[in-house]
Amino acid sequence: MLSSTQEPPQRASDLYECIYGCVCAVPPGCVTSYGAVGQIIGCSARVVGYALHHLRHVARADVPWQRIINARGMISTHGNEQRRLLEAEGVVFDAQGRVDWERFGWRQDDTGIQRQGDTGTR
DNA sequence: ATAATGACTTTCA
DNA sequence: TTGAAAGCCATTA
Numbered sequence: 412m413l414s415s416t417q418e419p420p421q422r423a424s425d426l427y428e429c430i431y432g433c434v435c436a437v438p439p440g441c442v443t444s445y446g447a448v449g450q451i452i453g454c455s456a457r458v459v460g461y462a463l464h465h466l467r468h469v470a471r472a473d474v475p476w477q478r479i480i481n482a483r484g485m486i487s488t489h490g491n492e493q494r495r496l497l498e499a500e501g502v503v504f505d506a507q508g509r510v511d512w513e514r515f516g517w518r519q520d521d522t523g524i525q526r527q528g529d530t531g532t533r
Numbered sequence: 534a535t536a537a538t539g540a541c542t543t544t545c546a
Numbered sequence: 547t548t549g550a551a552a553g554c555c556a557t558t559a
């Protein structure tokens with residue numbers, strides 16, 4: 412698999428594996444959003460969040476759940492703690508506690524920057 | 534089987 | 547600009 416970081420989900424449990432695979436595919440020092448992963452694997456953002464939350468129920472230290480933040484580039488829950496971990500990864504937060512998608516916003520097709528003048532201000 | 538929940542997203546006021 | 551409500555889909559009870 413050259414680029415397929417995850418395979419099509421055959422079952423609900425496999426769907427979680429897809430999500431974990433996609434999260435694991437995120438390089439260190441980068442962040443992505445729930446919706447982004449949801450679009451990549453083909454499910455809603457809520458499911459991604461639910462899957463990541465399920466990580467607490469299982470031992471999945473291999474999954475950098477910290478790199479997954481909400482669409483606004485901010486952290487919803489466990490803010491301060493997760494933010495500290497991301498900073499340890501090399502991610503920088505601005506005064507508003509937001510991350511610059513221009514620099515850290517990772518996508519499956521990060522082979523090039525393809526964003527369109529989005530300054531990150533939504 | 535149905536109902537409720539949830540680490541989200543987007544839109545309207 | 548910020549704030550609140552609805553929509554979304556899978557999991558769990």
